[in-house]
Amino acid sequence: TVLPEEQAGAGSTVPTIDTTSVLGPLPSTGDTSGTSLKYSREANEGLAAADGKRRESAEFRVVRLNQIWEKAQRLHLSAVKLAELHSDLKLQEKDELSWKKLKAEGLDEDGEKEAKLRRNLNVIMTKYGMNGKKDSQLVDTNYIKDGTESDTLDDPRLEKLWSKAKTSGKFSDEELDKLWREFKHHKEKIREYNILLETVSRTEDIHKNVINPSEENLVKEEILHNKHRELKEKLRSINQGFERLRKVSHQGYDTTSEFEEPRVIDLWDMAKSANFTEKELESFREELKHFEAKIEKHHHYQKQLEISHQKLKHVEETGDKDHLNRNKEKYAMLQEKTKELGYKVKKHLQDLSSRISQGLQHNEL
Numbered sequence: 001t002v003l004p005e006e007q008a009g010a011g012s013t014v015p016t017i018d019t020t021s022v023l024g025p026l027p028s029t030g031d032t033s034g035t036s037l038k039y040s041r042e043a044n045e046g047l048a049a050a051d052g053k054r055r056e057s058a059e060f061r062v063v064r065l066n067q068i069w070e071k072a073q074r075l076h077l078s079a080v081k082l083a084e085l086h087s088d089l090k091l092q093e094k095d096e097l098s099w100k101k102l103k104a105e106g107l108d109e110d111g112e113k114e115a116k117l118r119r120n121l122n123v124i125m126t127k128y129g130m131n132g133k134k135d136s137q138l139v140d141t142n143y144i145k146d147g148t149e150s151d152t153l154d155d156p157r158l159e160k161l162w163s164k165a166k167t168s169g170k171f172s173d174e175e176l177d178k179l180w181r182e183f184k185h186h187k188e189k190i191r192e193y194n195i196l197l198e199t200v201s202r203t204e205d206i207h208k209n210v211i212n213p214s215e216e217n218l219v220k221e222e223i224l225h226n227k228h229r230e231l232k233e234k235l236r237s238i239n240q241g242f243e244r245l246r247k248v249s250h251q252g253y254d255t256t257s258e259f260e261e262p263r264v265i266d267l268w269d270m271a272k273s274a275n276f277t278e279k280e281l282e283s284f285r286e287e288l289k290h291f292e293a294k295i296e297k298h299h300h301y302q303k304q305l306e307i308s309h310q311k312l313k314h315v316e317e318t319g320d321k322d323h324l325n326r327n328k329e330k331y332a333m334l335q336e337k338t339k340e341l342g343y344k345v346k347k348h349l350q351d352l353s354s355r356i357s358q359g360l361q362h363n364e365l
Helices: 041-057 063-074 079-104 112-127 156-167 173-210 213-251 262-273 278-318 321-364
Strands: none
Touching (some): 063 079, 079 278, 262 321
C-alpha cells in the first residue's frame, strides 16, 4: 500500500472502472422485430406489465445498481460482505435519485455532483472486488468469522504497531479484537483515499477536455477546491487515526475513554477540531453516543448473520427439510435486519461527517 502522504504527487495503480452507464436511462424492454407484435395492443400491454413486474421485484430503482447487486450475488462474498454492499448501494441509490432531481432543475451545470457520484461508485466497486480485475478482488476474510490472524494490513508501519501490541501483554483477547478492528478500519481509510485520489485526478482530466474556455474560469476553481477539500479531510482523518493507533499500541486502552468504535472516535477527534460552540460540541457528543449504540447493534446482527449462514450450510448437507426451512427463514430475517441497520449506520455516518465538514470549512475561512 502506498501511504497517502507519499502518494499525493505520484501516479496511482488503481484500475480504471467503467461506470459510464451508472446514471444512464433505463434500458428499453421488449422485442420490436415483428410488425404484428409491434402494433399489437395486447403485446404492448403484456410487455408493460412484465416490465412493471421486473421493476417491482428489483432490489434497486437504478438499473446499473441492480446489475452490480446481481453480479455480487454470483461472486463468493460472505453473507456479511453482501449485506455491507447492499447498504453501500442503497446509499448510492439515494444520492443518485437526489442528483437526478437536481439535474432536472438545472442545479448541476458544471457536472461536479455527477462526477462525485461516479467517484463514489468507483470506490464501492473496487472495495468489493467488482472492477473486473482478479488481482484487486478482496479476499473474503472477516474478523467476525476468522479472528485476527487471517488478514494482512498491507502497510509496514501498521504491521509493526500490531505486532508490538500483540506481544505487549497490555491487551485482553477482547481488547485485541477491538484493536484489530481499528487497524482494519484504518487500512480501509487509506485504501479509499488512494482510490479517491486516482478518481479525482481522472475527473480533473475529463473536465479539462469537456469544459470550453469561456466556462472554465467560472467553474474550475470551485470544482478543484471542493475535490481537494474532500481529499484533505480524508488525509486529516488518516493522520489522526494513525496517531491514535500508535498511542494505543504503546500504552494500551484508556479506561476513561468515552468511545470505543473506530468511526466514532474519528468523528469525535475531528469534531473537536471543528468550529463548534461548547453547546454544539456537547450536543454532538450525545449524538455520537447514540450512533455508537447503533453501530454495536449492527455488529451484533452481523455476527448473528454469519453464525446463521454457517448453520444453514451445515443443515443443507443433512437434508432435513423442516430444519432447513426454519434455518432459511431465520437467515432471511437476519439478512434483512443486517442490511437495514447497515444502511441506517452509513446514512447516519454520512450526516455526521457532513456536519463536521461544514464546521471545518468555517475554520478555513
